[in-house]
Amino acid sequence: MKQEIKNMAGEIGFDLFGITTPDILTNDLQRLVARKKAGYWPVPFIEQNINKLVDPKDLFEKAESIISLGTAYNFKVENEEKYFISNYARGIDYHLLIEEMMNKLIVRLNLWSKNKYKFKAFVDTVPLLERAVARKAGLGWIGKNTSLINEKFGSYIFLSEIITDMKIEPDLPINPKCGDCKKCIVNCKGDALKEPYLLDSQSCLAYLTQKKGYLTENEKSLLSSHIWGCDACQSSCPYNQNIPESNHQALMPILRGDPTEILNFSRNNPPKQWQNAALSWRGMRILQRNTIISIVNNHDLQYLPLLKNLIDDNSPIIRNYAKWAIKELEKGN
Ligand code: SF4
Ligand code: SF4
Incomplete structure (x- = not known):
């Protein structure tokens, strides 16, 4: 059953797919509580109730499995404009493409399972730690830069998931492979990676470029030449060198700073x-x-x-x- 689902996901165009259970993300709960204690909470743009973030069943009470999906978006295009826009944001809104792909997958899953199960699709817009789910489903490991990293596709991956009441055998997580590397921390533009795996959102340029209203003097100077986003902790990562180009031409970066x-x-x-x-x-x-x-x-x-x-x-x-x-x-x- 698992292989058939993965075949369907691959045929529709997903680059990565894995299965996990919808249990509470206990390790991540502990990590977030520690983060809150250390003063690096709240994190902008996500649900502030930690218990909701770590409980997939909050989204679907009868869930039995989560199909975690990854869509690679790396393109070998120059991004050396003086006024920087992160590559992920230079093409069409990925939500549109991924929602379409997930809907296609759900149609096929319904046909295949004769409408016996429910499938709920999510991309990036619900209170759920998507990276933690993807890690648990074996899509990659969480790097010291807090991104999900896959050995083949690096960290330039959009994540999404389908939660279902169908019981599917889960995949196993893979071991972290950062080793002694600290390139992301050394190259961080805002000194926002306080220690491995700990990001201070308030000094992260990816957040500051999205923060509305007036910025402080310090924030303005941190912004440097960033119009939107910051890729330094990803572009410096050894796992993002020599990775394949995305098959999703719709995501091709076209906007310029x-x-x-x-x-x-x-x-x-x-x-x-x-x-x-x-x-x-x-x-x-x-x-x-x-x-x-x-x-x-x-x-x-x-x-x-x-x-x-x-x-x-x-x-x-x-x-x-x-x-x-x-x-x-x-x-x-
Ligand atoms: S996005 Fe930029 S500022 Fe934020 S952690 Fe990565 S390198 Fe640092
Ligand atoms: S730069 Fe090095 S430490 Fe940072 S995420 Fe990549 S492999 Fe891990």
Whole structure:
């Protein structure tokens, strides 16, 4: 039965698949409690109730198994723009592709099991520690950078899962393979990896670029030239070198960190490829804010005329950041 399910997942296009039980993630519960005690809680953008995060049955009470799925998104494309956007966010919103693939898989599972079981699909939007589930299902190990790492595909993987009341033999977790390596910690841009496996979200650039509102002086300077996300702890990882290209052309990174394009977004009508990208979930204003801060951090005088166009923008945050940026750039002249 297990092999048939895996065959179906592979035929639909998933790169990784494994099965686990829906028991409480006891080790992760202990880890999160310790993290809270150490002061690195709450973690932004996830459920704050730790007990919910570690209990898959909170999502489906009658669950018997979890099918953990991985979709690889590595492309050998240059990403050396001065204004950085993480590769995962430069293509279409992966939720769209993965939801479509999961729906196809559920149709096949229903046909195959003659509608005897229930299948509930989740990608990234529910209170569940997806990486912990994937680790338990044997998709990879949790690296010191807190990413899930697979020996073949590295850590550039989108995770999703199908929870079912069908009983399926679970797979076994694999042993961590980081060894003595510390490259992710040494290369961390925000000094956010406080120790192996412990991430301080408040200094992580991936979080700061998504944090709304006004940033502190320290946060602005940490941002450096990052418009969205940060890949340093992944791109420095030995397991992300020489990995295969993704088969999912729809995920190909196409957006570029181009301040001219971003600062010219009109409020309600940014180009479609930006609206359909994974980075659109926090709105376009945050991209403009980060771009303005990055321009100041780069002391990039060529964008002064564009910034001047924004001083009567209808967003108070953009107006204020534009005025601040003009002052900073002219001060250093
Ligand atoms: S995303 Fe960047 S800042 Fe965050 S842990 Fe990784 S390297 Fe550090
Ligand atoms: S860089 Fe090294 S320590 Fe960090 S996750 Fe990769 S293998 Fe593990």
